Amino acid sequence: MKKNKKVLLTKGQEGHLSDLRRGQKAVVLDFHNDNAALRRRLLDMGITKGVVIEIKKIAPLGDPIDISLRGYELCIRKIDMEGIDIKVI
C-alpha cells in the first residue's frame, strides 16, 4: 500500500489528528464520524472539543499511534484519527 503524500502541519495550521508527527501537540476542534460506537468511545476516552493531544509514540510498523491526553496514554489507529479535526499548537 502506497502512503498518501504527507501534509506537514506547522503551528497554527488546521488539519486532521492523523496528519501530526511525533512530538507535535494540537487542540481538538471537532469530530466528523458516522460510526456511533467509535464516536462515543472517543468521547468517553476524553477526546472532546478543546482537549490538547500530543503524539507520543508510533508503533514500529507505523500504526497505531500512541497519543497522550488528560494525563494518560491511548493507542489509536490512524484511520480512526482521520475523523478528528485539530489545530496545531
Add this chain to the structure above:
Amino acid sequence: MKLALIGNQNSGKTSLFNALTGSNQKVGNWPGVTIDRVEGSIKKYHSTIVDLPGIYSLSPYTAEEEVSRQFILNEDLDLLINIVDATSLERSLYLTTQLLELNVDVVIAFNMYDLVEKKGIKIDIKKLSNELGATIIPISAKTGKGLDELKETIFKKKYLKNKHKKIYPSDIEKFIDDTIKFYNHPWKHKFHKRFEAIKVFEEDRDYKILLGDKLKAEHLLIEKKYAMDGEQLIASLRYDYIEKVRDKCVTYPPVKETKSDKLDKIFLHKIWAIPIFIVIMGLVYFLSISIVGGLTNNLISALFNGSESVKFTIGSFSWNAPIKLEGLGPLIARSLGNIGASKWAMSLVQTGVISGLAIVVSFVPQLICLFLCLAILETTGYMSRIAFFLDRIFHKLGLSGKSLIPFIVGAGCTVPGIMSTRTVEDENEKRVTIALVPFIPCNAKLTIISLISAAFFKQIGFLVALSFYFLAIVIIILSALFIKKVLKRKEHTTFISELPEYKSPNPIYIGRDVWDKTIAFFKRAATVVVFFSVIVWTLSSFTPSFQYIDGSKFTIEQSQLKYLGDGISWFFYFILGCRLDWAASVSALQGLIAKEQVISSMEVIARTSGAASIFAPGSPFAYFNPITAFAFASFNLFSIPCVGSLSAMRHELKSAKKMFIVIACELLFAWLLASLIGIWGVFIK
C-alpha cells in the same frame, strides 16, 4: 450488604477484589482481564461483592459496558466501590461522574496511591471528596496499604451519602429536572431517574423514544446554543467539570520523561521492537523446554517408572547420571506382588495408573516455568506493548491487537483463551478469534511437542518446538486472510486501548497465577488423564473375550484396543506415512478428551507391549521417524481441540451449529496438512 466493584480497565480492580475477598482472580497489566462478573464474599461482614468488567463509561456499546450497566441498574445494591487509578485521574473520574448520577452511594478507592506520591503528584483528598460529594480512600491494592481503612469506611457505613451534585450548566440541569418531573412515562428503572434523564438528553440508544414534543424543543435549543449534540455535550461537560475540580485539588510536578517512555524507546523501537519480541519469546520457550524441561523430564519419569540412570540435558549438552532408581510404579507393584496380588493387578497399577500419570507430571516443571515467564510479561505491561505494535498486522487480517490477548492466553490453555475473546469488541472479530485460538498450541499440546522434539530432534529440539509455534502463526494468518476474503467483511474494526505504564512485577500475584494454572493442569492429569489411562490399559491388556494379555500366550496385537484402532486407522493412513496403525490412531482419538491423553495413551500402549519407552524397540511406535512424528504431531495440534475447549467455543459463539462448522473446517485442514507431510515423508525416503 451487597457491593459492586467498578472501575476502568487496568485500574487494579481485580487486585482489590482479591485483597478484599482473599480469592484468586487472575490479575494482569493489560486492559480487560476480568472477563465476566465474578462474585466473592467477605465473610466477616456477611457481604457479597461483585467484580464487574473494567469499563470507561456506562454507554451501551461494548459487551462489558452493557453487562455492567444492566447489572448496576437492575440489581439492588447497597454500595458501589469505584476504583480509580489515581495516576490518571481525569480519565478515571469520568466514570465516577456517571456513577454519581445513579441512585446508589459511591465510595471511591484511589488505587496506586503509592505511585502518586512517588511521582510527586499532590492531591488534596478532603477537598476533592467534598467537591465530588463522595468519600475517597487512598489505597494500594498491591501493598495492601489503606485497605483496612477502606473496609472500615464501607462496613461501618462511614461514607458520604450520594448528594447528586448538579454539575451541568443551569439550562441543562433544568432540562434534566423537567424530564424527571413532567415527562410522564414509565421509567425503566425508577430508582435511577437522574441517570436516565441524562441518558434521554444524550439520546442514548436505549432512551431515544422517550423524548416528548415539548422537551424535544427544549433539547434542540440547548444543542443549538452549545453547537454540540447531546452526547458530545454531556461528555464535554463532564470533562470540563473534572478539569475544574482537578485544578482546585491537584497539583502536578513539572512534566519530564517517564521511565515508561525510556523503556518504550527500546521495546517499541522502530527496528528493534520485533527482533526483541522474537528473542524474548524464544528465550521464554528455550528456558522452559530446553533447560527446565531437559533437567527435570527424565528425572521425574525415572522417579515414577524406575531407571538405571538419569539423563539430564541442557540444550545440546546431555549428561547421563548413574543414579539407579527403582521408581514408584515398580515399587508399588513389587509390594503388591509380595502380598500375593495377581499379575494383572500389578500391571494395572504400574502401567495403567503410574505410567499414565508420570508422563503428564514430568511436564509440570517446564509448564511452571512457562507460566511464570508469561505472567511476568503480562504484569509488567510488556504484553500491552506487543498488542500495540502487532496491531498493524492484525488489522491487515481483519482483527485487532486485542485479539492477541486470547492467543497468548490460549498458549496456556485454549479454554480461558476462548473466554477472553469477550474483550474483543467487534462481534465478527470475536468469532474469527474464537475459531483461530485453538490453533495456538496450548500447554497440553506442548506435551506432544516436547515429546516429539526431544525424541527425534535432540540437539535442535527447541527449534523444532518453536517451529510448531511458527507453523501455528502461519496457519492463523492464512486462515484469517481466507476468512476475510470469503466473508468480504467491511473494514470497520477499531483498536482503542490504553497503554499502561511499565510496572515492576508483583511476586504475590505472579505466584498466585502460576499456582492456579499449575493446579488446574495437575487436577486434570490426576482425574481425566488417569481415568482414561486405566481404560486404555484395560482395552490394551485384555482380548475381546477378556483374557489377560501376559505377553506370552497373547500379545497386544490381540487386544480389544487393536480391534478398535483397526476400525479407525484408515483415517490416519496418509498421516503416518501410508501405514495402517491402530495404536497411533486410538491415541490421537483420545486427544478429543484431553490433549495430554495422546502421549499418555502412547506410553501405556508402549509399556503394555513391553517396550521401555514410547519409541523404543518393541513398541508399536518404533517405526516413527522424524517426519512421521512431525506429521502426527501436526494433526494432533491443529485438529479438533479437546472437549473442554469445544464447550467454551459453543458458549462463546452462542451456537452449536457455528461450533460444528468451525471444528469441521479444523479437522479437514489438519488432516490435509498432516497427510501432506506424511506423504512427503514417504517420497523422500
